[in-house]
Amino acid sequence: MSDQTILAGTIFRGREFEPIEGRVVIEDGEIAAVEEATVDPSSWIIPAFVNAHTHIGDSIAKEAGGGLTLEELVAPPDGLKHRLLRQASREELVDAMARTISFMERAGTAAFVEFREGGVDGVAAIEAALADSPVDSVVLGRETVAAMERSDGFGASGAADGDFSHERTATAEAGKLFGIHAGEVDASDINPALDLDPDFLVHMVHAEGLHLDRVADSEVPVVVCPRSNVVTNVGVPPITDLAERTTVALGTDNVMTNSPSMFREMAWTAKLADVPAVEVLRMATVNGAEIAGLNCGLVAEGRDADLLVLDGDSDNLSGARDPVRAIVRRAGVDDVERVHYAGKA
Known part of the structure; x- marks a missing residue:
């Protein structure tokens, strides 16, 4: 029955x-x-909702580091976030992530796409945090191929941080999802990121005409995080231009700097970009689901x-x-x- x-x-x-x-x-x-x-x-x-880009590990340090630059806050390996993550016990990390997931559950998020720091141990920690939650996740390991193999794919920090061609090849061979940050601070890492043929890009704040043409030609989706970009003072992504060329989804990015509320992300997006409300709602739901391979x-x-x-x-x-x-x-x-x-x- x-x-x-x-x-x-x-x-x-x-x-x-x-x-x-x-x-x-x-x-x-x-x-x-x-x-x-x-x-x-x-x-x-x-x-x-589907929150298409998160870093929930830094739930241990909400509103830490006010006034710091993006690099000082989150750049690997020694940004404030990474130092605090190293200092936290596994119990503290798992508990903080579980509370963030609980908030997302009450706030109507069905699933989230997580760029998970800490290699294999980091992936195991978020698995523990998700144990009692109905919220679905697409966890992209970082730092090692082993983390990718333990998770749903690989989440690269950005082409300026190193050569990710080995990780890209391994992820493709495993049939898993590969996402990468691009164009957050400046435009210099966008073409190298696109050269990796990623499944999706994150941020694209500084995308220029050439990059927009490449995005359209390759049909690579983009996840934008406008609240995060404003908080870290890197600018506002060209949401309207991106939406005219490809699939755009919304993410809330670092819990350190923003609550993982898709309601807030939609409201900001609607007021920053000249796109219809129905398109913003798609960005918060079906677009993220399809990027993540969810039904x-x-x-x-x-x-x-x-x-x-x-x-x-x-x-x-x-x-x-x-x-x-x-x-x-x-x-x-x-x-x-x-x-x-x-x-x-």
Whole structure:
């Protein structure tokens, strides 16, 4: 006998997030049907978020290092973050990451793509932190091929930090995901990063015309993290230009400097970039899912039932004339009515 759950309300269906009144029928963790029906429309049903770029290890040091440059904060091997990670015990690290994952769970994140420091030990630590959580993860090991082999792929720091061709080849041979930071501080590492034929790029703050053309030609997706870029004072990514050329997803980057709230990331993006609200919502859901090779991110038949239910009649959202715009620009954790994870209520 199959396990069936029904969610009813205003459903934001498909890639256009078309609002319809009805029911989402969930069977064995998958969306079996999206049915139009007369129901109470006050519950808003959207895909749960996919946070396409995180560093949650530095949950041990929230708001540390104010006023430092990006290099002083996070550059390997001796940026403040890396020094603090070396000083932390495994128990401290796992507990801090577990609390961040717990926050993401309450804030409607279905999955996150983690660039995981610490080699094999770092991968094992995040596995421990995820042990009791319904939140899915795509963990990209760093520093060694062994970390890639233990995880879901390799997350490179940037082409300026070394030659990652060996790691790229090994990751491709393993059939795993390869992502790399590029264009965060300046444009010098973008072409070398693109030369590696990555599965996706992160940041691209300083992308110029040539780089945008290469991104379009290669169809390589880009994950942008605008809040992080503003905090570290490196600039604002050309989100509109990137979105015109390739798939763009959103990430919250370092927990040291930003909460892993996709609500906040969407609001910043909507107010910084000239892109429609529906596109920003795609950046926070299906685009990240598809970059990560996940089957969530849409309210559509056959998709994993990772769904976020918002209270459309909350004091914050009631009276919204454009619900998608309201979700993107003003919704927050306090508006979350329920999160349904595939296979788990």
